[in-house]
Amino acid sequence: MNRIDVHSHLLPGLDDGCQTMEESIECARLLVKSGYSHAFCTPHVWPNLPDNSPQEIAQRTVELQMALNMERIELKVFPGGEINLRPDTIETPPDQMVTYGMNGHYCLIDLWAQTLPDFFEPSVRWMQSLGLTVVLAHPERMRAIQDQPELVDEIGAMGVLLQGNLHCLVDPPDSMTRIRVEEFLCDDRYFMLGSDLHRLQSLPPRMAGIQRAIELVGEDAVDRLTMENPAKLLGIK
Numbered sequence: 411m412n413r414i415d416v417h418s419h420l421l422p423g424l425d426d427g428c429q430t431m432e433e434s435i436e437c438a439r440l441l442v443k444s445g446y447s448h449a450f451c452t453p454h455v456w457p458n459l460p461d462n463s464p465q466e467i468a469q470r471t472v473e474l475q476m477a478l479n480m481e482r483i484e485l486k487v488f489p490g491g492e493i494n495l496r497p498d499t500i501e502t503p504p505d506q507m508v509t510y511g512m513n514g515h516y517c518l519i520d521l522w523a524q525t526l527p528d529f530f531e532p533s534v535r536w537m538q539s540l541g542l543t544v545v546l547a548h549p550e551r552m553r554a555i556q557d558q559p560e561l562v563d564e565i566g567a568m569g570v571l572l573q574g575n576l577h578c579l580v581d582p583p584d585s586m587t588r589i590r591v592e593e594f595l596c597d598d599r600y601f602m603l604g605s606d607l608h609r610l611q612s613l614p615p616r617m618a619g620i621q622r623a624i625e626l627v628g629e630d631a632v633d634r635l636t637m638e639n640p641a642k643l644l645g646i647k
């Protein structure tokens with residue numbers, strides 16, 4: 411097994427990621443060239459995208475896999491989703507919660523907030539009560555955490571795992587995303603690193619982020635964050 415991408419907007423036409431099957435195929439080709447053998451397709455789960463249900467995402471992932479097989483691109487894709495955490499997330503019927511591999515073990519959330527909202531912890535506790543391990547996407551991109559990096563301790567104490575974005579590792583050196591991602595990576599805060607790929611043109615810098623991560627923490631640590639830990643999402647805790 412090579413690397414596993416844990417965060418990608420690879421499914422065509424479901425969100426602001428790849429727009430056509432051709433674009434998805436080219437992104438997949440580049441992932442394979444960059445050393446990936448597996449990718450989770452994690453479209454945005456937003457209220458204005460009601461079709462991004464577990465069933466629909468799973469079906470679209472099968473269709474993408476068939477297209478990749480036709481092109482002989484050796485990337486195995488799995489369904490998933492990036493749940494935008496909102497006050498009403500806890501009203502989601504449990505069987506409609508989008509999880510990695512739709513296997514009910516891990517879920518990926520994102521949150522855009524200036525400060526950690528009051529509904530954060532109850533929402534996390536509710537998801538954990540369903541047996542889910544919650545993974546927070548790209549904390550380095552959250553204003554609340556940029557301003558107060560110590561919040562990652564509080565979030566970690568809730569049992570929430572962190573996923574860093576490869577792109578942030580090649581952002582301008584003085585940007586807050588770059589400063590925080592390097593800090594969290596060097597402090598061993600992340601459970602895994604993902605590309606968060608959207609469109610084809612932004613994929614090369616995301617892949618360059620792997621090299622920057624290796625420069626900072628070495629090959630073994632990056633393998634753990636892009637292979638060993640992501641493999642746990644496939645269903646074995």
Ligand SMILES: [Fe+2]
Nearest residue numbers: 417419492606
């Ligand atoms: Fe994303």
